[in-house]
Amino acid sequence: MRAELVAVGTELLLGQIADTNGRWMSERLAAIGVDVLHHQVVGDNLDRVVETLRLAAARADVVIVGGGLGPTQDDLTRDAIAVLMDAPLVRHPEIEALLREKFAGFSARPMPENNLRQADVPEGARTITPIRGTAPGLAADLPGGVRLYAVPGVPGEMVEMMEGTILPELVALTGGGVIASRILRLTGMGESAVAEVLADLYEGSANPTVAYLASMGEVKVRLTAKATSEDRAEALLAPLAAEVRRRLGDVVFTEADESLEACVLRLLRAAGLTLACAESLTGGGVGARLTSVPGSSASFLGSAVVYTPQAKRTVLGVSAATLEGPGVVSEPCAREMAAGARLLFGSGIALALTGAAGPAPHGGAEPGTVWIAFDGGDVTHARGFRVSGERSRVRRWAEQAGLDLVRRHLEGRPLPVSDTTV
Amino acid sequence: MRAELVAVGTELLLGQIADTNGRWMSERLAAIGVDVLHHQVVGDNLDRVVETLRLAAARADVVIVGGGLGPTQDDLTRDAIAVLMDAPLVRHPEIEALLREKFAGFSARPMPENNLRQADVPEGARTITPIRGTAPGLAADLPGGVRLYAVPGVPGEMVEMMEGTILPELVALTGGGVIASRILRLTGMGESAVAEVLADLYEGSANPTVAYLASMGEVKVRLTAKATSEDRAEALLAPLAAEVRRRLGDVVFTEADESLEACVLRLLRAAGLTLACAESLTGGGVGARLTSVPGSSASFLGSAVVYTPQAKRTVLGVSAATLEGPGVVSEPCAREMAAGARLLFGSGIALALTGAAGPAPHGGAEPGTVWIAFDGGDVTHARGFRVSGERSRVRRWAEQAGLDLVRRHLEGRPLPVSDTTV
Numbered sequence: 030m031r032a033e034l035v036a037v038g039t040e041l042l043l044g045q046i047a048d049t050n051g052r053w054m055s056e057r058l059a060a061i062g063v064d065v066l067h068h069q070v071v072g073d074n075l076d077r078v079v080e081t082l083r084l085a086a087a088r089a090d091v092v093i094v095g096g097g098l099g100p101t102q103d104d105l106t107r108d109a110i111a112v113l114m115d116a117p118l119v120r121h122p123e124i125e126a127l128l129r130e131k132f133a134g135f136s137a138r139p140m141p142e143n144n145l146r147q148a149d150v151p152e153g154a155r156t157i158t159p160i161r162g163t164a165p166g167l168a169a170d171l172p173g174g175v176r177l178y179a180v181p182g183v184p185g186e187m188v189e190m191m192e193g194t195i196l197p198e199l200v201a202l203t204g205g206g207v208i209a210s211r212i213l214r215l216t217g218m219g220e221s222a223v224a225e226v227l228a229d230l231y232e233g234s235a236n237p238t239v240a241y242l243a244s245m246g247e248v249k250v251r252l253t254a255k256a257t258s259e260d261r262a263e264a265l266l267a268p269l270a271a272e273v274r275r276r277l278g279d280v281v282f283t284e285a286d287e288s289l290e291a292c293v294l295r296l297l298r299a300a301g302l303t304l305a306c307a308e309s310l311t312g313g314g315v316g317a318r319l320t321s322v323p324g325s326s327a328s329f330l331g332s333a334v335v336y337t338p339q340a341k342r343t344v345l346g347v348s349a350a351t352l353e354g355p356g357v358v359s360e361p362c363a364r365e366m367a368a369g370a371r372l373l374f375g376s377g378i379a380l381a382l383t384g385a386a387g388p389a390p391h392g393g394a395e396p397g398t399v400w401i402a403f404d405g406g407d408v409t410h411a412r413g414f415r416v417s418g419e420r421s422r423v424r425r426w427a428e429q430a431g432l433d434l435v436r437r438h439l440e441g442r443p444l445p446v447s448d449t450t451v
Numbered sequence: 452m453r454a455e456l457v458a459v460g461t462e463l464l465l466g467q468i469a470d471t472n473g474r475w476m477s478e479r480l481a482a483i484g485v486d487v488l489h490h491q492v493v494g495d496n497l498d499r500v501v502e503t504l505r506l507a508a509a510r511a512d513v514v515i516v517g518g519g520l521g522p523t524q525d526d527l528t529r530d531a532i533a534v535l536m537d538a539p540l541v542r543h544p545e546i547e548a549l550l551r552e553k554f555a556g557f558s559a560r561p562m563p564e565n566n567l568r569q570a571d572v573p574e575g576a577r578t579i580t581p582i583r584g585t586a587p588g589l590a591a592d593l594p595g596g597v598r599l600y601a602v603p604g605v606p607g608e609m610v611e612m613m614e615g616t617i618l619p620e621l622v623a624l625t626g627g628g629v630i631a632s633r634i635l636r637l638t639g640m641g642e643s644a645v646a647e648v649l650a651d652l653y654e655g656s657a658n659p660t661v662a663y664l665a666s667m668g669e670v671k672v673r674l675t676a677k678a679t680s681e682d683r684a685e686a687l688l689a690p691l692a693a694e695v696r697r698r699l700g701d702v703v704f705t706e707a708d709e710s711l712e713a714c715v716l717r718l719l720r721a722a723g724l725t726l727a728c729a730e731s732l733t734g735g736g737v738g739a740r741l742t743s744v745p746g747s748s749a750s751f752l753g754s755a756v757v758y759t760p761q762a763k764r765t766v767l768g769v770s771a772a773t774l775e776g777p778g779v780v781s782e783p784c785a786r787e788m789a790a791g792a793r794l795l796f797g798s799g800i801a802l803a804l805t806g807a808a809g810p811a812p813h814g815g816a817e818p819g820t821v822w823i824a825f826d827g828g829d830v831t832h833a834r835g836f837r838v839s840g841e842r843s844r845v846r847r848w849a850e851q852a853g854l855d856l857v858r859r860h861l862e863g864r865p866l867p868v869s870d871t872t873v
Contacts (some may be wrong), residue, residue, distance in 0.1 A: 042487045044478025045664055047471050051492070056466025065464045066499065068492035070473070077488065084506075242467055306756075312742025313735025316756040320734025323810055323842060331762040334728075334738040334754035336747070340796055344753065374762055388745055420745060 033089035037097035060253035096182030205255030209262035212286035246429035296439035297328035305374035306332035307366035310384035345369030358394035363402035455511035459519035482675035518604030627677035631684035634708035668851035718861035719750035727796035728754035729788035732806035767791030780816035785824035
């Protein structure tokens with residue numbers, strides 16, 4: 030089955046927003062074995078939207094158009110679909126009632142009448158009822174057997190309709206029943222190494238499919254199965270997930286798509302332990318990530334961001350001998366920072382990060398030099414390594430390595446030792 | 452002048468990456484008055500790339516194709532352009548020499564011969580010499596007077612060729628000489644309010660153009676002028692920038708596109724002052740942003756991330772009376788945190804942030820409640836407000852408001868008082 034994606038919106042052509050929906054939809058369609066051969070982006074102009082949809086319908090089995098379903102005069106996707114279907118727009122009473130009800134729920138003002146444009150449906154098209162938003166999605170069968178879907182451009186509303194209606198329908202059209210996915214996430218192994226280890230699974234994958242995506246010091250491996258029931262889909266996924274995990278080993282920190290910070294917090298809760306940090310290099314980045322997770326205060330006590338030698342000394346008690354000897358970017362400094370943070374916050378575990386983020390050398394160390402240390406009272410550990418690339422990459426990889434050190438300790442995995450370049 | 456953008460790469464159609472180049476190029480083209488009417492994305496398939504480029508060339512005056520210029524067999528943009536030009540690919544000796552020189556610079560291994568594919572140029576096309584990367588860009592005049600450019604898909608290499616060659620050539624083609632831009636950034640005013648204040652400037656804008664872009668608690672206003680010289684472009688921009696600034700007032704923190712954190716650090720350096728933070732709500736986010744700027748250690752000493760009442764008490768000396776009375780989300784707590792951070796780090800200025808990020812209430816406060824405080828020794832200030840929306844938005848807007856409080860103090864601007872909802 031071939032699909033084509035069309036994004037409608039002049040704001041995309043003016044560069045005010047990027048077409049992130051295209052990436053999301055493409056990934057999900059690939060996962061269920063649908064080939065996406067083209068994306069098109071077009072502005073809020075009826076003739077051009079019609080022409081774009083016609084081209085898409087001429088070369089694909091399924092066309093998914095995003096955007097242009099709102100209440101304003103610029104929202105023309107409904108009209109364009111009506112032209113393609115050679116059908117009039119008809120006001121849909123149930124959608125009208127839904128719009129009035131939703132509007133009354135968030136405003137005391139009477140609903141502007143133009144909102145009712147969203148209840149206009151090309152005759153013969155089905156609607157997809159919105160949950161979060163107000164604009165319904167549309168599904169229509171065009172002449173030539175082409176299935177056309179229209180979804181709102183707002184990402185959350187698009188995702189809701191794709192997951193709730195469109196992807197399951199496409200699975201059914203391609204002979205499947207349900208789709209199930211499992212996402213393994215890993216850190217500490219590069220994308221090309223992952224690609225090599227999984228090459229045969231990836232190349233040969235049809236059902237389940239294997240895909241991977243690298244970003245920000247992590248690789249996500251998505252496994253997707255189509256089957257006639259959830260149980261059967263799971264039965265397809267489980268052995269593949271086990272095989273992927275067997276090959277990748279303990280760099281995998283989750284099979285449930287949780288973030289590394291959420292994983293660490295979950296393990297801390299399970300162990301009944303608390304964590305504090307001492308951050309120089311990362312400047313608060315580890316604390317910010319941990320506290321992005323709701324409920325993190327149950328396990329995360331705080332972080333001493335100590336960006337000067339003086340602050341390392343007075344706030345964390347790093348010794349003058351260390352500051353004047355090996356310096357702020359060194360194993361002793363990282364170890365003393367961790368010990369100091371554990372004492373300051375009274376935590377069970379402390380993690381410290383120091384280094385030279387670049388672009389200039391810092392504390393006698395070359396840009397990219399990182400030292401992280403872990404202090405759990407009876408167990409302490411330190412690791413030094415180099416990260417290539419720019420400042421933000423050095424900081425991000427240090428955060429990843431630091432959080433992963435805590436994760437490995439809590440899971441009883443081997444702790445990585447000092448090494449060379451990441 | 453009408454332009455069309457084509458992105459080539461199967462990785463885009465698999466959803467492995469998003470087409471962020473499209474947004475960047477569109478914004479820059481709009482700024483010089485070029486209308487972008489379509490984007491297309493196509494995979495690494497010669498027939499489909501040719502067909503896509505033909506369609507683009509049939510409806511635009513300028514086609515810019517990104518990606519497919521690398522050394523592998525999947526990189527087919529050169530071949531597709533040769534088909535469109537009905538010209539053979541010819542090895543370009545200067546590009547070949549450049550490739551050999553670049554390769555020798557970063558590898559001791561002999562250069563794989565397939566790298567020389569990048570020196571193959573459709574006869575009659577010009578090359579755009581790469582600075583960062585190895586793949587040259589291409590410029591060709593197609594039958595029918597259509598100008599076609601090809602650039603690498605790597606964002607940095609694309610930007611280099613757009614800014615260095617393509618945008619200036621398009622300005623020249625449209626009768627201009629040079630392009631100059633000025634970007635004003637502001638925080639503390641919503642996008643719709645900015646749009647209203649600048650409506651007539653935006654609607655009527657031709658040269659200079661006015662555009663705006665909102666994200667993450669900020670609005671960027673870009674002014675772009677075309678003229679026969681830098682001086683004349685500046686002469687067009689200066690009065691418009693002054694008018695925009697006059698209308699928007701002191702919410703504007705820069706006319707030089709610097710980040711809010713870089714602005715604060717610049718003002719601190721100029722004043723010879725140091726800053727420390729006390730972060731509860733933001734968990735280290737303010738520290739992470741300040742330290743993302745190289746050289747920040749000259750003015751930023753550190754941040755006490757105190758995520759529990761106990762840590763607020765022991766690390767910063769917040770009083771038991773405050774913790775037990777008004778609680779952790781209160782004006783007294785924010786003020787005592789700021790005073791404590793100033794003392795702990797010995798800084799000239801301290802900024803404190805506390806609040807309920809949500810989704811659950813925290814410390815007796817509703818989600819979205821924020822208190823920030825500033826302590827400069829002789830001047831102290833506190834502000835409470837509510838932020839609507841999810842956890843990440845509450846935290847981001849608190850960071851913005853906190854950094855802006857320091858900015859306003861250092862610039863001698865009025866300090867905002869407590870208010871209701873952002």
